[in-house]
Amino acid sequence: MADIIKHRGVIEKIDGSHIIVRIVQTSACSACSAKGLCNASESKEKQIDVYGVQASYRVGEEVVVCGTTSMGMRAVMLAFGVPLLILLLMLFVAMRITDGDALLSAIIALLAIIPYYIVIYFMKDKLSKTFSFTIEKQ
Numbered sequence: 001m002a003d004i005i006k007h008r009g010v011i012e013k014i015d016g017s018h019i020i021v022r023i024v025q026t027s028a029c030s031a032c033s034a035k036g037l038c039n040a041s042e043s044k045e046k047q048i049d050v051y052g053v054q055a056s057y058r059v060g061e062e063v064v065v066c067g068t069t070s071m072g073m074r075a076v077m078l079a080f081g082v083p084l085l086i087l088l089l090m091l092f093v094a095m096r097i098t099d100g101d102a103l104l105s106a107i108i109a110l111l112a113i114i115p116y117y118i119v120i121y122f123m124k125d126k127l128s129k130t131f132s133f134t135i136e137k138q
Contacts, residue, residue: 003068003069003070004066004067004068004069005066005067005068005069005072006064006065006066007023007025007048007064007065008023008062008063008064008065008138009021009022009023009024009048009062009063009064009065009135010022010060010061010062010063011057011058011059011060011061011063012047012059013059014057014058014059017051017052017053017054018049018050018051018053019049019050019053019057019135020047020048020049020050021047021048021050021063021065021135022045022046022047022048023045023046023047023048023065024044024045024046025044025045025046048065048133049128049133050065050132050133050134050135051128051129051132052132053135055137057135057137061137062138063135063136063137063138064135064136064137064138065133065134065135066133066134066135066136067131067133067134071130071131074130074131075131078120078127082116083113083116083117086112086113086116087109087110087112087113088109090108090109090112090113091105091106091108091109094106094108094109
């Protein structure tokens with residue numbers, strides 16, 4: 001069984017079988033008893049799209065949003081791992097082509113990851129099906 005990541009949230013909007021849930025993402029510092037004395041604690045509100053919901057929910061209801069850790073790892077790899085590999089590969093190739101011109105090689109390597117993020121942007125509908133969340137009543 002896959003490890004499950006759970007966050008409490010509140011339903012913001014319901015559109016048929018599509019529900020938008022607002023969650024508060026907090027840093028590890030926010031649970032600390034000294035957070036009032038420290039400026040390091042932070043929290044952010046995020047909206048999570050949940051598709052294919054069959055149960056009856058209402059706006060303002062508190063729910064638990066669930067996702068798998070493997071889904072989180074895939075997201076990290078797509079957002080950071082693959083671009084890092086492209087960047088490093090292109091840096092070494094560009095260094096070879098430009099006879100060691102570091103500045104030009106760095107610019108070429110940075111420009112090389114732009115098409116990757118454009119492809120990711122246009123694949124967002126397909127990726128949203130891959131990275132699907134579920135909700136449970138609290």
